[in-house]
Amino acid sequence: MLEQIIDTIPIMITATDRSGKCLFTNAYQSALFDKDPDEMVGTDFANNFEATQAANIRRQDALVLKSSLAIPHYEEEITSDGVDLIFHCNKSPLLNHNGETIGVLTTAVDITARKFAEQHRTHLALHDMLTGLPNRVLLAENVKSTIANCKKTNSQAALLLLDLDRFKIINDTRGHHSGDALLREVAERISKAIGPGDFAARIGGDEFAIIFGKFENIDSINSRCSKLLKALHEPYAISGMGQVISASIGVSLIPNDGDEYEEVLRMADLAMYDAKANGRNCFRFFSEDMNEIAQADAALENELRDAFNKNQFVLEYQPIVAAQSLEYVGLEALIRWNHPRRGRLLPIQFIRVADESGLMDMLGNWVIGEVCREIKSYADRGIDLPRVAINVSPRQFQNQNICDELLAHIKANGIAPSKITIEITEELLIENNEEVRATLQRIRDHGVGISIDDFGTGYSSLQYLRDLPANCLKIDRTFISRIEDSPADRAIIGTIAHLAHALGMRVVAEGVETYAQLDLLRVSGCDEIQGFMIARPQQAKDLGKLLNGRKNDPSSRAAKG
Numbered sequence: 001m002l003e004q005i006i007d008t009i010p011i012m013i014t015a016t017d018r019s020g021k022c023l024f025t026n027a028y029q030s031a032l033f034d035k036d037p038d039e040m041v042g043t044d045f046a047n048n049f050e051a052t053q054a055a056n057i058r059r060q061d062a063l064v065l066k067s068s069l070a071i072p073h074y075e076e077e078i079t080s081d082g083v084d085l086i087f088h089c090n091k092s093p094l095l096n097h098n099g100e101t102i103g104v105l106t107t108a109v110d111i112t113a114r115k116f117a118e119q120h121r122t123h124l125a126l127h128d129m130l131t132g133l134p135n136r137v138l139l140a141e142n143v144k145s146t147i148a149n150c151k152k153t154n155s156q157a158a159l160l161l162l163d164l165d166r167f168k169i170i171n172d173t174r175g176h177h178s179g180d181a182l183l184r185e186v187a188e189r190i191s192k193a194i195g196p197g198d199f200a201a202r203i204g205g206d207e208f209a210i211i212f213g214k215f216e217n218i219d220s221i222n223s224r225c226s227k228l229l230k231a232l233h234e235p236y237a238i239s240g241m242g243q244v245i246s247a248s249i250g251v252s253l254i255p256n257d258g259d260e261y262e263e264v265l266r267m268a269d270l271a272m273y274d275a276k277a278n279g280r281n282c283f284r285f286f287s288e289d290m291n292e293i294a295q296a297d298a299a300l301e302n303e304l305r306d307a308f309n310k311n312q313f314v315l316e317y318q319p320i321v322a323a324q325s326l327e328y329v330g331l332e333a334l335i336r337w338n339h340p341r342r343g344r345l346l347p348i349q350f351i352r353v354a355d356e357s358g359l360m361d362m363l364g365n366w367v368i369g370e371v372c373r374e375i376k377s378y379a380d381r382g383i384d385l386p387r388v389a390i391n392v393s394p395r396q397f398q399n400q401n402i403c404d405e406l407l408a409h410i411k412a413n414g415i416a417p418s419k420i421t422i423e424i425t426e427e428l429l430i431e432n433n434e435e436v437r438a439t440l441q442r443i444r445d446h447g448v449g450i451s452i453d454d455f456g457t458g459y460s461s462l463q464y465l466r467d468l469p470a471n472c473l474k475i476d477r478t479f480i481s482r483i484e485d486s487p488a489d490r491a492i493i494g495t496i497a498h499l500a501h502a503l504g505m506r507v508v509a510e511g512v513e514t515y516a517q518l519d520l521l522r523v524s525g526c527d528e529i530q531g532f533m534i535a536r537p538q539q540a541k542d543l544g545k546l547l548n549g550r551k552n553d554p555s556s557r558a559a560k561g
């Protein structure tokens with residue numbers, strides 16, 4: 001029975017004498033060498049292994065024989081038939097009846113499969129499942145060792161952060177399956193485009209990081225970044241359809257831009273945002289200005305929070321008139337910040353930071369409330385303000401409550417929803433988000449107007465124009481400013497007006513500064529006019545005078561002009 005047990009147990013068991021000759025071996029052991037146990041008895045056991053492994057076995061055996069102590073756990077790599085196997089071994093002294101060491105007893109368990117599984121688990125923990133690229137954890141390790149290496153050898157390396165441009169649209173319009181396929185292909189192209197000493201990782205949804213371990217000079221980084229962008233910009237065949245995407249890259253230099261992992265990553269991130277802001281599909285190196293801007297932004301953000309609590313914001317209202325009669329038909333609310341040190345700040349000086357810091361939600365909600373209160377306050381004094389347009393930034397739509405907040409303010413002040421129009425930009429529509437569309441529809445269903453602002457500057461797709469519940473379209477002032485000199489811009493304006501009318505929308509021309517522009521806009525079919533030529537943004541308290549006092553009415557001037 002003991003013999004059966006010894007021959008079936010999946011552990012290799014061998015006894016050797018002091019000279020290394022095999023005294024006993026079980027079937028499991030001898031099968032490794034394609035032999036019967038009997039064949040092996042009497043032969044030099046170590047001779048069954050290749051030279052270096054045999055030498056190692058002899059060395060271990062000698063240790064046991066000399067000390068009469070066991071070597072309880074060690075791993076041995078053995079090549080058998082060209083396959084690398086890993087064994088967990090145990091050697092103990094083989095004793096006779098008198099307790100004397102007469103040889104060595106070796107047991108070995110094949111742990112190759114377990115080792116492999118362990119390695120696989122480690123691989124999973126350090127790699128991204130979708131693309132197989134290293135993940136953020138491995139990136140951190142690599143950047144840290146790159147920094148250490150650069151310091152030691154007095155050399156330079158570069159960290160690139162690469163973010164796909166508008167990847168979300170592909171995910172939303174073509175499905176996650178296509179998005180995943182694209183990401184895999186992007187990972188492949190990146191891996192192909194980088195050199196042997198480089199490293200690439202996927203560190204977020206559509207965000208990748210690359211380390212250029214070595215480079216000759218800044219020019220060579222330039223050309224390698226260009227090459228990378230070009231490779232990624234080639235069309236992708238995703239589920240049978242062509243797809244184009246671009247990427248933005250931020251570069252920070254190690255150790256110039258930082259000698260800590262978090263620092264170089266942050267610098268590359270700032271540079272990447274700069275690349276995005278510069279029109280995407282490009283790369284930017286980190287520069288100290290970016291850091292300064294980031295710091296200024298952080299300071300401004302603190303001031304903004306404070307300003308909100310201290311009521312430093314005010315609204316001005318710019319009139320909108322009918323193109324033909326020049327009668328007042330609307331107002332646009334424009335925010336200003338009475339900064340305690342810097343005076344009256346325009347939105348361009350703080351809206352971006354308010355947006356990026358998430359403060360725009362609070363600020364935007366205040367604007368809506370303030371406009372509603374102003375309309376009510378005028379109504380209480382017997383003055384009926386025309387409808388007021390409120391700018392709503394895309395960020396505010398990330399807040400699910402925008403529609404409810406809007407309606408709550410309208411209701412609280414007892415004003416008609418048709419008194420309010422919200423102005424949204426094409427940027428909001430780019431993402432092609434169903435939720436946004438549904439929210440807009442709800443807003444429109446309640447009678448609030450929806451106007452597409454700065455039309456023609458963004459991603460103008462005819463499809464979204466058709467599907468949107470908007471009832472007004474504002475042609476961006478860049479077109480208006482060129483209308484006198486550029487027949488092409490005149491044609492564009494005329495066509496936009498035609499199209500908008502066909503879709504049942506009013507057309508507003510903004511930024512109108514001259515009578516010549518006004519005349520051309522009238523001919524082009526624009527319905528309404530807004531601009532310095534009519535009036536600059538006004539303080540709320542002056543609106544009554546402006547709307548009633550016909551003496552100071554610019555329309556009489558315009559009519560004469």
Ligand code: C2E
Nearest residue numbers: 333334335346347367391392393511512513530531532533
């Ligand atoms: P916008 O929505 O395109 O607003 C029109 C901007 O053009 C205003 O600048 C206005 O003063 C200016 N403008 C009007 N007529 C003329 C003209 O004849 N010539 C020229 N050169 N400019 C003219 P402002 O007030 O500096 O606002 C800038 C931008 O800030 C606005 O552009 C809007 O996008 C944003 N903004 C303003 N108020 C708010 C707000 O309450 N919330 C949000 N989210 N954004 C706002």
Ligand code: CA
Nearest residue numbers: 332391423453
């Ligand atoms: Ca606007």
Ligand code: CA
Nearest residue numbers: 453454474510
């Ligand atoms: Ca505008």
